[in-house]
Amino acid sequence: MPTGVHIRDARRQLFDAAERVLLRDGPTALTSRAVATEAGVAKGVLHRHFADFDAFLAELVRDRIARIDDQAAALRRSAGTGTVAGNLTGALTDLFDPVATAIVSLVIFRDELRARLRHGRPGHGIPVLAEAAVMLASYLGEECAMGRIAADADVDTLALSLIGAGHLLFAGREGTPPETGAVDKVVTTVIADVLQRRLL
Amino acid sequence: MPTGVHIRDARRQLFDAAERVLLRDGPTALTSRAVATEAGVAKGVLHRHFADFDAFLAELVRDRIARIDDQAAALRRSAGTGTVAGNLTGALTDLFDPVATAIVSLVIFRDELRARLRHGRPGHGIPVLAEAAVMLASYLGEECAMGRIAADADVDTLALSLIGAGHLLFAGREGTPPETGAVDKVVTTVIADVLQRRLL
DNA sequence: TGGTATAGTGGGCATGCGCCCACCATAGTG
DNA sequence: CACTATGGTGGGCGCATGCCCACTATACCA
Numbered sequence: 001m002p003t004g005v006h007i008r009d010a011r012r013q014l015f016d017a018a019e020r021v022l023l024r025d026g027p028t029a030l031t032s033r034a035v036a037t038e039a040g041v042a043k044g045v046l047h048r049h050f051a052d053f054d055a056f057l058a059e060l061v062r063d064r065i066a067r068i069d070d071q072a073a074a075l076r077r078s079a080g081t082g083t084v085a086g087n088l089t090g091a092l093t094d095l096f097d098p099v100a101t102a103i104v105s106l107v108i109f110r111d112e113l114r115a116r117l118r119h120g121r122p123g124h125g126i127p128v129l130a131e132a133a134v135m136l137a138s139y140l141g142e143e144c145a146m147g148r149i150a151a152d153a154d155v156d157t158l159a160l161s162l163i164g165a166g167h168l169l170f171a172g173r174e175g176t177p178p179e180t181g182a183v184d185k186v187v188t189t190v191i192a193d194v195l196q197r198r199l200l
Numbered sequence: 201m202p203t204g205v206h207i208r209d210a211r212r213q214l215f216d217a218a219e220r221v222l223l224r225d226g227p228t229a230l231t232s233r234a235v236a237t238e239a240g241v242a243k244g245v246l247h248r249h250f251a252d253f254d255a256f257l258a259e260l261v262r263d264r265i266a267r268i269d270d271q272a273a274a275l276r277r278s279a280g281t282g283t284v285a286g287n288l289t290g291a292l293t294d295l296f297d298p299v300a301t302a303i304v305s306l307v308i309f310r311d312e313l314r315a316r317l318r319h320g321r322p323g324h325g326i327p328v329l330a331e332a333a334v335m336l337a338s339y340l341g342e343e344c345a346m347g348r349i350a351a352d353a354d355v356d357t358l359a360l361s362l363i364g365a366g367h368l369l370f371a372g373r374e375g376t377p378p379e380t381g382a383v384d385k386v387v388t389t390v391i392a393d394v395l396q397r398r399l400l
Numbered sequence: 401t402g403g404t405a406t407a408g409t410g411g412g413c414a415t416g417c418g419c420c421c422a423c424c425a426t427a428g429t430g
Numbered sequence: 431c432a433c434t435a436t437g438g439t440g441g442g443c444g445c446a447t448g449c450c451c452a453c454t455a456t457a458c459c460a
Binding site: 005006007010028042043044045048049134 | 406407408409410418
C-alpha cells in the first residue's frame, strides 16, 4: 500500500465507516480498528485526526447533527425559490436513513435541543415540530383511510419520516415565529415526495 | 467477601450501575468490568445473567423502556382515582432523568416505536404525543410570559419534560382514541407538579 | 528546486477486555 | 437432614484494543 497518498476528506470517510459498522455489527463492534478497516485506511489515521477514540465518538455525533442542519437549510432555501420537489430528494433520502435518525436521537434531546432552546424562549421551536407532526399524522391517516397506503405498510419508515420531518421544520427557526402556512406547505410537499418515491 | 450470598435483584443493580457509568465516564468506559465494580459485585455475575455483553446492552435498553411504560401505566391508573399529584412524584423524578431520556431516545425510534406502530394503525399514537407537546409548550410559554418561569431558567429540563410527558401520554394508548379532555388534564397536572417541585 | 510541514502506514506494546471455570455458599426440595 | 439447583466469587487466559512511534510519501512555499 502506498504511504503518504492523501485521503480525500479522511474525517468524512471515518464517520461514514463508523455508522456502517454500528449498523451492521452493533455497538461493541464499533472499535477504532474496525472503523479504519471499514474505511479502508490504516489504523493510525484515526489518531492523527482525533485526540482520542472518545473524541472521535463525540465528533461523530456532532457531525451527524451538523449534516442534518445543512440539509434543513438547503430545504428552506429551495422552498423559497420554488424548486422544492427537486432539492428535497437528496435531503430526504439521507434524512430517512434509520441509522442517522437513531444516532441523532441519542443526543439530540440532551445536547442539541438544550443548546437551541437556551438561545430562544422556552418551548419556542417545539410547537413547530409538534404541529408538523400532527399534520403529517393526520394527513397520513387520511392517506391510509383512502387506501392509498396499505394498512400494514412500512409503518416504521412512516414513523421515522414523522420525526425527520418534524426536526426538519424545527431546525434553525429559533428566531422566527411558526408560520403555519409555510409549515403546512412544506409538510404537504414532503409527504407528496415521499409517496411518489415509494419510500412508504 | 462472602460467596453465595444472593444479591437482591442482580439484574436491576447491573442496569442501574451501567447507567451511572455511562453518565459519569462516557460510552467507551461502559465495560462489563466497570459495570460489575460500580454495582459492587464480582465480574462473573454479569455473564451468569446474560449470554453476552451485547445481550446485556440490548436488555439494558429494553429495561429502560419497560420502566417508563410501568410509570405511564401507574400514572394513568392514578389519574382515574383522583390522587394524581401524589403518585406523579416518583414517576416524574425518574422520567426527567436525562440519562434515562437519552438511552430511551437511542432506540425508541428504531425498535420500540416500530414494534408499537406495527400493531396499531399508521400514525395512530403520534397525534396524542404531538397534541400533548403542543399543549405543554403553549402552557409553558404562558407561564414564561407571566414571569412564573424565569426566561433563562433550566430550559433543558423543560425540553426534557416535554418529551417525557409526550411519551408518557403516548404509551399504551394504541387501541383507544385520543381523549382530548384527559390529555389536557394530565398535562396540566404534570406541569403544576413540575413547577411545584421546582424541577424547572 | 530544496526544505519543511503535513498526512498515511503498519509493526509493536502494554493494557484491560470479555469470557471461562473451578470453587463455594445459600435456598429450596423430599 | 442430605441432595440438588441456583447463584456469587475471583483467578486467569487469550486476545483485541487503543495508542505510540519510526518511517515514508506527498503538498506547499520560498
